[in-house]
Ligand code: SF4
Ligand code: SF4
Ligand code: SF4
């Protein structure tokens with residue numbers, strides 16, 4: 001039964017899946033790593049580019065998009081999509 | 087023992103005070119904090135009373151774990167009938183107030199009537215005194231607290247207070263404690279103001295006895311580590327809740343220019359990392375190792391050199407995203423002003439952005455604004471409008487009335503541009519691409535709100551097995567769950583589950599950042615069961631705690647229905663359905679919420695709740711939860 | 722080797738968890754008034770400073786005590802109270818220049834940090850680094866390196882990493 005005291009709680013069990021140092025691309029959600037201290041990052045899977053910051057020495061986060069690149073990629077993708085629909 | 091704290095009934099009209107113990111039976115049914123408040127409100131408020139009249143009842147409470155070793159057991163809950171929505175009013179804040187309330191011997195305050203002149207309450211070691219507040223009436227939030235400390239001659243006094251906005255009964259005035267801890271939302275500050283109650287000062291040196299001290303020390307250490315090991319905790323411990331902006335604005339999940347666009351582009355200047363440069367160290371609430379509150383000094387402008395704390399994710403949304411501004415100092419100054427006036431950041435930002443769109447559309451003109459240029463992007467106008475709303479000057483007086491009343495006063499088709507649910511403004515998040523989030527705000531008990539049932543982790547694309555582990559306990563769930571946040575499948579269960587989760591933390595008195603809100607691997611029902619046992623001696627299974635949440639949520643619903651809520655109000659404004667998103671990553675461009683699919687989600691949600699198709703609890707649901715005889719007037 | 726509580730108030734977030742665990746450890750209750758550590762706070766300036774016994778070598782509280790109840794315990798490098806001798810006159814409370822001795826209003830006795838007999842709970846729970854329990858003679862080493870590092874930088878002599 002879910003309600004009994006379990007040896008390992010849900011929080012403990014799911015925490016084992018933590019991936020320190022990695023971060024997800026905010027477009028395709030692929031998990032990535034970046035060289036320590038890198039200021040920007042291009043997702044190898046989808047090509048979107050992000051500006052990074054390093055709140056902890058080993059943990060980067062996405063600070064924001066490289067506006068021009070991502071805007072262009074998004075516009076291209078939607079254009080393709082609408083064409084496909086027609 | 088932690089359970090021996092009392093409930094006090096205070097009648098401001100007659101000046102009488104009565105204290106009673108809280109039976110353990112009631113604890114097992116409702117725990118404390120928001121849970122017991124739901125019971126008290128349903129029992130003590132007569133249907134249809136004027137929210138700003140003497141018949142409204144103001145509840146102030148501590149969760150049952152407050153002041154114990156349970157991680158971040160700092161939360162104060164405040165409830166009353168809301169002057170903003172007319173439904174269940176409820177807000178929750180961190181800081182140090184409710185632990186001190188417990189050290190002073192009390193868990194729940196039931197405040198009735200209206201004082202003839204401004205007063206404040208002075209509560210210390212079991213005693214409650216009603217004192218003259220003429221010296222602090224008219225003062226801002228921080229000056230009030232300092233003045234009370236001085237008057238009573240004790241630095242250690244903690245006070246919950248209203249600012250000028252509460253005195254002026256701005257319908258979304260906050261109750262505040264410390265520099266920035268805010269009981270925002272639903273206008274509880276206006277209720278205090280309407281009762282001529284300026285503040286509640288507390289100080290105590292009474293023991294909170296820990297039931298099993300050695301075990302509590304060890305177990306709490308473990309739970310704290312579970313929390314602080316999370317990546318989100320570490321980011322939040324450096325940048326505060328601002329850290330969320332990076333993820334949401336990057337994707338295009340924020341509302342800007344009221345609700346016309348869904349991303350604030352080229353906004354590098356207001357990214358969290360920029361704020362960080364002006365902060366010096368982080369501050370925490372009682373017993374919390376996450377410390378999400380930045381200390382800062384405003385770097386320039388009119389308020390240069392002023393100390394404040396925050397800002398929060400909501401502050402960027404309210405004072406940059408929604409009004410289309412990109413100025414850091416404006417956000418910092420605006421955050422300071424709303425803190426000291428004691429107003430809900432979110433509602434203020436929403437109202438100003440709405441006025442800006444009305445100005446853009448020509449519905450409001452220079453004549454209405456008194457010559458103020460309310461164009462999007464005008465930072466000075468944001469600051470000026472904050473003053474005017476708090477002081478109820480000119481257009482500010484209208485905006486101070488909240489979404490529905492203001493729209494009625496302004497007329498034309500101004501209501502079309504309001505982004506609200508049940509008369510309360512929505513967070514600046516754009517929920518059109520995320521049905522789970524949209525369902526949450528549509529159905530939340532206090533109106534458009536992200537802290538009542540939002541499955542925020544839905545945005546993380548978590549693998550389905552992880553979702554199953556989380557959402558499959560403490561009651562089993564075998565229906566669909568999907569990783570994609572643009573999907574509709576299974577979102578009704580997630581919202582339902584989160585609603586119980588948040589009610590449980592609010593009743594325990596723990597901060598939401600210490601449970602499944604911003605991250606998936608946080609303590610929840612199982613941990614709380616143990617924390618309760620070690621700290622208070624209460625033996626409750628995870629399922630028992632779940633049922634407390636169900637019971638309390640049910641009473642909030644029943645309160646709302648009694649005040650006339652209908653199914654039609656569990657719904658969103660048309661823009662969610664009719665105007666597609668334009669910006670952001672490809673996945674979320676061109677998104678609207680689908681009416682039929684949202685209807686289906688709502689039906690499922692009602693089903694999980696045990697409500698009929700009209701959203702009314704079925705008799706068997708009430709019976710199963712032991713609520714068939716409410717109001718039962720046991721407390 | 723003596724370990725001491727080393728306080729870095731700039732790291733303190735003011736959470737008062739140290740107060741809680743201290744009173745739970747000693748009295749089985751949460752009660753800041755009965756904690757051996759306290760947080761002094763200037764709310765409107767954003768300052769929070771942990772105040773705790775410094776375990777003075779030449780302790781004013783020890784010299785002030787009329788019954789020799791307060792004394793140094795060299796084994797753990799701390800100042801303790803012999804409650805058999807203590808008459809509760811509170812002279813030490815006033816004598817301590819740091820205000821680090823509390824009068825416990827319920828137990829009616831003086832209390833100050835006893836280093837938890839060598840396992841300080843406050844330091845264990847404070848994850849910010851505001852309270853550390855470390856060898857006294859190394860307490861300044863981090864700051865030393867930091868300052869030296871700045872000096873190095875100002876001399877602008879970048880050091881090349883060793884070639885592999
Ligand atoms: S536990 Fe650490 S951060 Fe918290 S108040 Fe104590 S010294 Fe400060
Ligand atoms: S109590 Fe005060 S005087 Fe005595 S040893 Fe501690 S810090 Fe020094
Ligand atoms: S070392 Fe122990 S006795 Fe001393 S302040 Fe810390 S917790 Fe209290």
Ligand SMILES: [Zn+2]
Nearest residue numbers: 025028043046
């Ligand atoms: Zn990618």
